Protein backbone atom coordinates (compact mmCIF):
# COMPACT_ATOMS: atom_id res chain seq x y z
CA UNK A 1 0.00 0.00 0.00
CA UNK A 2 2.62 2.55 1.10
CA UNK A 3 4.95 1.34 -1.63
CA UNK A 4 2.23 1.91 -4.19
CA UNK A 5 1.71 5.48 -2.98
CA UNK A 6 5.44 6.18 -3.18
CA UNK A 7 5.51 4.80 -6.75
CA UNK A 8 2.63 7.07 -7.77
CA UNK A 9 4.37 10.15 -6.34
CA UNK A 10 7.59 9.14 -8.14
CA UNK A 11 5.76 8.89 -11.48
CA UNK A 12 4.25 12.37 -11.06
CA UNK A 13 7.50 14.03 -10.01
CA UNK A 14 9.59 12.36 -12.73
CA UNK A 15 7.29 13.91 -15.31
CA UNK A 16 7.12 17.34 -13.70
CA UNK A 17 10.84 17.76 -12.92
CA UNK A 18 12.39 16.00 -15.95
CA UNK A 19 13.56 19.25 -17.60
CA UNK A 20 14.16 21.44 -14.56
CA UNK A 21 17.55 23.15 -14.86
CA UNK A 22 18.16 25.20 -11.69
CA UNK A 23 19.47 22.24 -9.68
CA UNK A 24 16.14 20.69 -8.75
CA UNK A 25 15.73 18.20 -11.56
CA UNK A 26 14.28 14.74 -10.92
CA UNK A 27 17.74 13.27 -10.28
CA UNK A 28 18.31 15.74 -7.40
CA UNK A 29 15.02 14.60 -5.91
CA UNK A 30 15.95 10.94 -6.44
CA UNK A 31 19.35 11.40 -4.76
CA UNK A 32 17.78 13.16 -1.76
CA UNK A 33 15.19 10.39 -1.52
CA UNK A 34 17.86 7.65 -1.56
CA UNK A 35 20.19 9.44 0.87
CA UNK A 36 17.26 10.13 3.22
CA UNK A 37 16.37 6.44 3.23
CA UNK A 38 20.00 5.56 3.98
CA UNK A 39 20.20 8.05 6.88
CA UNK A 40 16.83 6.91 8.24
CA UNK A 41 18.03 3.30 8.32
CA UNK A 42 20.84 4.45 10.65
CA UNK A 43 18.98 7.11 12.65
CA UNK A 44 15.37 5.86 12.81
CA UNK A 45 12.19 7.78 11.98
CA UNK A 46 8.97 6.86 10.17
CA UNK A 47 10.21 5.68 6.76
CA UNK A 48 6.95 6.48 4.95
CA UNK A 49 7.06 10.12 6.14
CA UNK A 50 10.78 10.32 5.28
CA UNK A 51 10.21 9.06 1.75
CA UNK A 52 7.22 11.30 1.01
CA UNK A 53 8.81 14.45 2.43
CA UNK A 54 12.09 13.74 0.61
CA UNK A 55 10.24 13.32 -2.68
CA UNK A 56 8.16 16.48 -2.16
CA UNK A 57 10.74 18.76 -0.50
CA UNK A 58 11.32 20.94 -3.62
CA UNK A 59 7.76 21.02 -4.90
CA UNK A 60 7.78 24.86 -4.70
CA UNK A 61 11.13 26.69 -4.53
CA UNK A 62 11.12 29.96 -2.54
CA UNK A 63 13.73 31.39 -4.95
CA UNK A 64 11.41 31.11 -7.94
CA UNK A 65 7.83 30.76 -6.69
CA UNK A 66 5.97 33.56 -4.95
CA UNK A 67 4.41 32.48 -1.64
CA UNK A 68 6.28 29.19 -1.96
CA UNK A 69 5.21 27.94 1.49
CA UNK A 70 1.53 28.28 0.64
CA UNK A 71 1.95 26.81 -2.85
CA UNK A 72 3.96 23.87 -1.48
CA UNK A 73 1.36 23.10 1.18
CA UNK A 74 -1.50 23.22 -1.33
CA UNK A 75 0.31 21.00 -3.82
CA UNK A 76 1.34 18.46 -1.16
CA UNK A 77 -2.24 18.28 0.16
CA UNK A 78 -3.63 17.78 -3.35
CA UNK A 79 -1.11 15.12 -4.42
CA UNK A 80 -1.32 13.12 -1.20
CA UNK A 81 -5.06 13.37 -0.56
CA UNK A 82 -5.72 12.19 -4.15
CA UNK A 83 -3.68 9.13 -3.19
CA UNK A 84 -5.74 8.70 0.02
CA UNK A 85 -2.81 9.30 2.36
CA UNK A 86 -3.66 9.66 6.04
CA UNK A 87 -4.41 13.25 7.17
CA UNK A 88 -1.78 13.02 9.96
CA UNK A 89 0.92 11.97 7.50
CA UNK A 90 -0.01 14.83 5.12
CA UNK A 91 0.28 17.33 7.99
CA UNK A 92 3.67 15.99 8.99
CA UNK A 93 5.01 16.04 5.41
CA UNK A 94 3.77 19.64 4.87
CA UNK A 95 5.33 20.72 8.16
CA UNK A 96 8.71 19.22 7.20
CA UNK A 97 8.76 20.71 3.68
CA UNK A 98 7.91 24.17 5.07
CA UNK A 99 10.94 24.09 7.38
CA UNK A 100 13.37 22.40 4.99
CA UNK A 101 14.93 25.19 2.94
CA UNK A 102 18.33 26.88 3.54
CA UNK A 103 17.35 30.54 2.86
CA UNK A 104 20.89 31.88 3.15
CA UNK A 105 21.36 30.66 6.74
CA UNK A 106 19.52 33.81 7.85
CA UNK A 107 17.08 32.10 10.18
CA UNK A 108 17.49 29.72 13.12
CA UNK A 109 16.71 26.19 11.98
CA UNK A 110 13.23 25.42 13.28
CA UNK A 111 13.10 21.80 12.16
CA UNK A 112 11.71 19.86 15.11
CA UNK A 113 11.01 16.33 13.86
CA UNK A 114 13.54 13.56 13.22
CA UNK A 115 12.24 12.81 9.71
CA UNK A 116 12.73 16.47 8.76
CA UNK A 117 16.23 16.63 10.22
CA UNK A 118 17.10 13.61 8.08
CA UNK A 119 15.76 15.17 4.85
CA UNK A 120 17.49 18.46 5.54
CA UNK A 121 20.77 16.56 5.88
CA UNK A 122 20.20 14.62 2.66
CA UNK A 123 19.28 17.82 0.78
CA UNK A 124 22.36 19.60 2.09
CA UNK A 125 24.61 16.65 1.22
CA UNK A 126 23.47 17.01 -2.38
CA UNK A 127 24.58 20.66 -2.31
CA UNK A 128 28.19 19.76 -1.40
CA UNK A 129 30.94 17.49 -2.74
CA UNK A 130 31.42 16.83 -6.46
CA UNK A 131 27.69 16.95 -7.20
CA UNK A 132 27.28 20.12 -5.18
CA UNK A 133 30.07 21.78 -7.17
CA UNK A 134 28.47 20.72 -10.45
CA UNK A 135 25.01 21.96 -9.39
CA UNK A 136 26.43 25.28 -8.22
CA UNK A 137 28.13 26.01 -11.54
CA UNK A 138 25.04 24.85 -13.43
CA UNK A 139 22.95 27.31 -11.38
CA UNK A 140 25.48 30.12 -11.95
CA UNK A 141 25.53 29.46 -15.70
CA UNK A 142 21.77 29.49 -15.91
CA UNK A 143 21.71 32.97 -14.34
CA UNK A 144 24.65 34.29 -16.36
CA UNK A 145 26.96 34.69 -13.34
CA UNK A 146 30.74 34.83 -13.64
CA UNK A 147 32.69 31.79 -12.43
CA UNK A 148 34.78 34.07 -10.21
CA UNK A 149 35.77 37.70 -9.68
CA UNK A 150 38.68 38.26 -7.27
CA UNK A 151 37.42 41.72 -6.18
CA UNK A 152 33.89 40.69 -5.27
CA UNK A 153 33.90 39.21 -1.78
CA UNK A 154 31.31 36.89 -0.17
CA UNK A 155 28.38 38.40 1.77
CA UNK A 156 26.74 37.43 5.04
CA UNK A 157 23.06 37.70 4.18
CA UNK A 158 20.69 39.42 6.56
CA UNK A 159 17.45 38.05 5.07
CA UNK A 160 16.12 35.22 2.94
CA UNK A 161 15.08 37.83 0.35
CA UNK A 162 18.62 39.15 0.08
CA UNK A 163 19.95 35.59 -0.40
CA UNK A 164 17.36 34.98 -3.10
CA UNK A 165 17.94 38.23 -5.00
CA UNK A 166 21.71 38.60 -4.79
CA UNK A 167 23.57 37.83 -8.04
CA UNK A 168 27.28 37.33 -7.52
CA UNK A 169 29.99 35.08 -8.96
CA UNK A 170 29.73 31.36 -8.35
CA UNK A 171 32.85 30.91 -6.19
CA UNK A 172 31.21 33.21 -3.61
CA UNK A 173 28.41 30.68 -3.20
CA UNK A 174 30.94 28.28 -1.63
CA UNK A 175 31.56 30.77 1.20
CA UNK A 176 27.94 31.91 1.45
CA UNK A 177 26.52 28.39 1.65
CA UNK A 178 28.46 25.27 0.65
CA UNK A 179 31.35 25.45 3.14
CA UNK A 180 28.93 26.24 5.99
CA UNK A 181 26.86 23.11 5.54
CA UNK A 182 29.15 20.57 7.23
CA UNK A 183 28.62 22.35 10.58
CA UNK A 184 24.86 22.59 10.04
CA UNK A 185 24.33 18.83 9.69
CA UNK A 186 21.74 17.50 12.11
CA UNK A 187 22.46 13.77 12.39
CA UNK A 188 25.66 11.84 13.16
CA UNK A 189 25.30 9.98 9.86
CA UNK A 190 24.87 13.29 7.99
CA UNK A 191 27.96 14.75 9.67
CA UNK A 192 30.04 11.74 8.68
CA UNK A 193 28.95 11.87 5.04
CA UNK A 194 29.42 15.67 4.89
CA UNK A 195 33.03 15.64 6.04
CA UNK A 196 34.33 13.72 3.01
CA UNK A 197 32.45 16.01 0.62
CA UNK A 198 33.64 19.12 2.47
CA UNK A 199 37.29 18.10 2.18
CA UNK A 200 36.79 17.50 -1.56
CA UNK A 201 35.41 21.06 -2.00
CA UNK A 202 38.38 22.54 -0.17
CA UNK A 203 40.71 20.65 -2.51
CA UNK A 204 38.72 21.89 -5.50
CA UNK A 205 38.97 25.52 -4.34
CA UNK A 206 42.72 25.27 -3.75
CA UNK A 207 43.24 23.85 -7.22
CA UNK A 208 40.92 26.50 -8.68
CA UNK A 209 42.93 29.37 -7.16
CA UNK A 210 46.22 27.73 -8.18
CA UNK A 211 45.08 27.56 -11.78
CA UNK A 212 43.59 31.07 -11.62
CA UNK A 213 46.94 32.41 -10.46
CA UNK A 214 48.76 30.11 -12.93
CA UNK A 215 50.65 28.58 -9.99
CA UNK A 216 50.45 24.98 -11.19
CA UNK A 217 51.88 25.88 -14.62
CA UNK A 218 54.67 27.88 -12.99
CA UNK A 219 55.59 25.04 -10.65
CA UNK A 220 55.63 22.58 -13.60
CA UNK A 221 58.04 24.84 -15.47
CA UNK A 222 60.45 24.97 -12.55
CA UNK A 223 60.56 21.15 -12.27
Ligand code: ADP
Nearest residue numbers: 022023101102123124127135136139140170173
Ligand atom coordinates in the same frame (compact mmCIF):
# COMPACT_ATOMS: atom_id res chain seq x y z
P1 ADP B 1 18.35 22.98 -2.04
O1 ADP B 1 17.92 22.02 -3.08
O2 ADP B 1 19.43 22.45 -1.16
O3 ADP B 1 17.23 23.65 -1.31
P2 ADP B 1 18.82 25.52 -3.26
O4 ADP B 1 17.42 25.62 -3.68
O5 ADP B 1 19.33 26.56 -2.31
O6 ADP B 1 19.19 24.09 -2.74
O7 ADP B 1 19.71 25.54 -4.57
C1 ADP B 1 19.73 24.53 -5.58
C2 ADP B 1 21.16 24.35 -6.09
O8 ADP B 1 21.62 25.57 -6.65
C3 ADP B 1 22.14 23.99 -4.97
O9 ADP B 1 23.14 23.14 -5.42
C4 ADP B 1 22.67 25.34 -4.56
O10 ADP B 1 23.89 25.30 -3.90
C5 ADP B 1 22.72 26.05 -5.90
N1 ADP B 1 22.59 27.50 -5.72
C6 ADP B 1 21.65 28.19 -5.02
N2 ADP B 1 21.88 29.53 -5.05
C7 ADP B 1 23.02 29.67 -5.80
C8 ADP B 1 23.81 30.78 -6.22
N3 ADP B 1 23.50 32.04 -5.89
N4 ADP B 1 24.91 30.55 -7.00
C9 ADP B 1 25.25 29.29 -7.35
N5 ADP B 1 24.55 28.19 -6.99
C10 ADP B 1 23.46 28.37 -6.23
Ligand code: NI
Nearest residue numbers: 032057058123
Ligand atom coordinates in the same frame (compact mmCIF):
# COMPACT_ATOMS: atom_id res chain seq x y z
NI1 NI C 1 16.52 20.11 -2.67
